[in-house]
Each structure stands twice: as structure tokens, then as C-alpha cells.
Amino acid sequence: MNCRLSIKDKIHWIGVNDRETTLFENYWPLEKGVAYNSYLINDEKVAIIDTVKFNKTTEYLEKIKEIIGDKPVDYLVVNHMEPDHSGSMLALLGTYPDMKIVGNKKTFPFIEGFYGITRNYMEVVEGDIIDLGFHKLTFYMTPMVHWPETMMTYETTSKVLFSMDAFGGFGALDGGIFDDEINYEFYEDETRRYYSNIVAKYSAMVQRSLKKLAGLDIQIVAPTHGPIWRSNPGEIIGLYDKWSRYEAEKGVVIVYGSMYGNTAKMADFLARIIAENGIKDVKVFDASKTHPSYILSEIWKYKAAVIGSCAYNTKVFSSVETVLAKLSNSSLKDRYVSVFGNKSWSGGGVSGINAFVDEIGWERIGESIEATYSPKDAEFKALTELGEAIAAKLHETYPEEN
Numbered sequence: 001m002n003c004r005l006s007i008k009d010k011i012h013w014i015g016v017n018d019r020e021t022t023l024f025e026n027y028w029p030l031e032k033g034v035a036y037n038s039y040l041i042n043d044e045k046v047a048i049i050d051t052v053k054f055n056k057t058t059e060y061l062e063k064i065k066e067i068i069g070d071k072p073v074d075y076l077v078v079n080h081m082e083p084d085h086s087g088s089m090l091a092l093l094g095t096y097p098d099m100k101i102v103g104n105k106k107t108f109p110f111i112e113g114f115y116g117i118t119r120n121y122m123e124v125v126e127g128d129i130i131d132l133g134f135h136k137l138t139f140y141m142t143p144m145v146h147w148p149e150t151m152m153t154y155e156t157t158s159k160v161l162f163s164m165d166a167f168g169g170f171g172a173l174d175g176g177i178f179d180d181e182i183n184y185e186f187y188e189d190e191t192r193r194y195y196s197n198i199v200a201k202y203s204a205m206v207q208r209s210l211k212k213l214a215g216l217d218i219q220i221v222a223p224t225h226g227p228i229w230r231s232n233p234g235e236i237i238g239l240y241d242k243w244s245r246y247e248a249e250k251g252v253v254i255v256y257g258s259m260y261g262n263t264a265k266m267a268d269f270l271a272r273i274i275a276e277n278g279i280k281d282v283k284v285f286d287a288s289k290t291h292p293s294y295i296l297s298e299i300w301k302y303k304a305a306v307i308g309s310c311a312y313n314t315k316v317f318s319s320v321e322t323v324l325a326k327l328s329n330s331s332l333k334d335r336y337v338s339v340f341g342n343k344s345w346s347g348g349g350v351s352g353i354n355a356f357v358d359e360i361g362w363e364r365i366g367e368s369i370e371a372t373y374s375p376k377d378a379e380f381k382a383l384t385e386l387g388e389a390i391a392a393k394l395h396e397t398y399p400e401e402n
């Protein structure tokens with residue numbers, strides 16, 4: 001991609017696409033890759049905002065050289081120290097040994113700890129200004145969005161917010177890098193999957209940061225992953241606000257674990273009842289087939305969750321247990337939940353999910369339903385009543401959509 005690509009004035013995107021890494025953080029599937037966005041401001045002084053993962057360092061350094069030639073880099077602003085953004089720092093410092101490394105007081109222990117760099121530090125605090133000539137950088141501390149040292153940098157002349165991981169998502173940038181050059185549907189799903197799995201635990205801190213940024217005239221949001229928002233930055237800021245307030249859409253996610261199909265049969269039966277009762281968004285997931293990151297993202301999107309499991313060695317089936325652990329860790333609030341499952345002797349699946357529901361404190365719809373060996377008339381009747389109750393509750397919650 002054109003490495004001289006300017007996002008505004010003398011601000012360049014010097015990001016890279018990574019389609020080789022299959023698992024982000026060695027856990028989250030990257031079916032369509034990921035972009036590591038970095039930015040270069042080619043002013044009287046040259047500043048770079050964040051770097052890229054180590055596997056892309058050579059390409060990255062070439063891009064910088066193509067833009068600035070023999071000019072030195074004066075500042076590297078480190079908004080976030082996660083290695084997918086700091087991984088080229090050592091090589092950059094090797095190429096530009098006088099470059100100042102700009103961070104806050106929590107940044108530097110990470111730099112020394114990860115890379116052994118102890119020199120060229122330049123500490124900034126909230127509201128400090130670095131004057132590059134035409135462009136001016138100011139800094140906003142946003143701790144725990146989603147690491148302790150995270151901060152954002154606002155360029156006051158062009159009104160660009162360099163927001164590090166906030167407002168970013170999975171997905172390589174296939175040609176289009178701006179919001180007006182892409183079909184956002186795919187990126188919205190991937191941005192929500194990124195948010196719900198990686199940032200969401202710190203939703204309270206996201207809310208605090210959004211309030212802090214509310215007074216800024218933000219014309220471009222430039223995150224470290226995903227598209228750059230130049231036409232409608234309010235859209236992504238609005239989505240983050242919605243997700244971090246746990247706001248949901250009308251719909252149901254049914255997730256189940258089943259070895260021999262009996263719990264799966266209950267899930268499909270229930271889905272049909274809910275659909276018959278007028279709910280258009282009903283998503284059914286076999287927890288053993290779909291990676292939990294996608295399931296968590298859908299539960300983040302929709303208001304009601306139904307969780308089912310067969311009994312497995314006195315416990316919840318392993319793939320469903322993983323989903324429960326992810327949900328619990330994400331601190332998601334304000335959802336409806338129902339429980340079902342199967343056993344052949346003393347159970348463990350349904351009781352395990354019930355214990356999770358008691359702990360997480362979501363509003364229960366209906367009693368849990370547990371079949372023995374396989375679902376029969378009594379369970380199908382109970383599932384019918386449950387499906388009707390879930391649909392009724394959603395119609396009542398979203399009266400304007402009826």
C-alpha cells in the first residue's frame with residue numbers, strides 16, 4: 001500500500017497489514033488478519049505515534065525512510081506498550097539514536113522491562129504540549145484502557161485523536177483505510193469482537209476516558225488497529241459509548257455444549273419457539289465449534305442469552321465452561337439469561353450454569369430446564385413456555401421495535 005499515504009496535512013499512515021499471524025495474542029482467531037497502524041508527522045520536527053509488531057519491522061522502517069529520507073525522527077510517542085505496537089521500538093531507536101521516547105511515568109518501566117531501553121526518555125503529563133512546528137501534540141492519560149500506561153495523543157492543528165487500541169478492531173485493511181472507503185459491517189463485528197474480548201473488562205475506564213475526551217473537537221480518530229475515522233468519527237465513539245454502557249439490541253444468543261445431540265436438539269427447538277414469537281435476531285452457537293470470542297461478541301450485542309450444557313464428569317461441558325469464564329472475566333452486565341441442559345445420572349451441567357448465573361447477577365427468565373437422557377414432552381413443553389417468555393420480555397424491553 002502507498003506508504004506516503006497522508007491522512008491529513010503532513011500526517012501519514014505508516015501502518016502494516018499482518019495476514020500471517022493466525023491468533024492475535026496467540027488466542028483470538030484472525031480470519032481476516034489485522035492491521036497495526038502507526039502514524040508519522042513530517043513537520044519541522046518528525047514524530048511517530050506508536051510502532052508495529054516486530055514481525056513487520058523491516059517493511060515499517062522502509063516506509064519511514066521513503067517519507068522522511070535522511071531526516072531524523074525526533075520523537076516516538078508511546079501511547080501503548082503492548083508488543084504489537086511497541087515491537088519495532090528497539091529497531092527504530094537503533095536507526096534514530098537521538099529520538100526522544102515520549103511516554104508517561106507508567107510507560108518507562110514497560111520499556112525497560114520489555115526492551116532494556118533506559119535512555120532518551122521524555123516524560124509527559126496530562127495537557128503537556130510538544131510543538132512540532134505546524135502540528136502540536138497534547139496528551140490525555142487514559143489508564144487501564146486497557147493497560148496501566150495507556151494514553152491518547154491529540155494533534156490540535158489537524159484535530160486528530162491518536163487513540164491507540166481504543167476504537168480499533170481486527171481485520172487487515174484491504175486497500176481502504178478510511179471509514180468512507182470501506183463497508184463497515186464486517187469491521188463493526190470485528191471491532192465489537194475486539195472490544196468485548198480485549199477492552200471490555202475495563203468498560204468503566206472507557207466511560208471515564210470518553211468523558212475526558214468529550215470537550216475535544218475530534219475530526220479524525222486514528223486508532224492502532226482497523227480503519228481510520230475521518231468522515232464520521234462520531235460513529236465509532238458512539239459505538240464505544242454504547243458498548244461500555246452495556247447497551248444491547250433486541251435479540252437472543254443460544255449457546256450450548258452437546259456430545260450426542262440431545263442438548264443441541266433442545267437449543268434448536270427453543271430457537272424456533274423464540275423466532276415464532278417474533279424475535280428476528282436469534283443466534284445459535286455450538287460452543288465446541290465456534291471460538292468463544294465470537295460468542296462473547298454476540299452476547300455483548302444482544303440482550304438475552306440462553307446457556308445450555310450436557311453434564312460432563314459432574315460439571316459443565318468444557319467448551320461451555322470456557323464461554324462462562326470469558327463472560328465472567330469480561331464483566332458484562334444487564335443481560336437476561338436462561339438455562340437448560342441434559343444429564344444421565346446426578347447432573348452437573350445445569351447446576352454449574354445456575355451457579356454461574358447466581359454469581360454474575362443477570363436477570364433470569366424462567367426456571368432452568370434439565371432433561372434426563374433426552375428431552376421428552378415435559379421438557380419440550382417447558383422449552384415452549386421459556387421461548388414465549390423470552391420473546392415477551394424482549395418485546396416489552398424494546399416496545400418501539402414491535
Ligand SMILES: Cc1cc2nc3c(=O)[nH]c(=O)nc-3n(C[C@H](O)[C@H](O)[C@H](O)COP(=O)(O)O)c2cc1C
Nearest residue numbers: 258259260261262263310311313314343344345347
Ligand atoms: C464422558 C461423559 C461424562 C458424563 N458425565 C456425566 C455426569 O457427570 N453426570 C451426568 O448426569 N451425566 C453425565 N454424562 C451423561 C451425559 O451428560 C448425558 O448422556 C446427556 O444426555 C448427554 O447430552 P448430549 O446428548 O447433549 O451430549 C456423561 C457422559 C459422558 C460421555
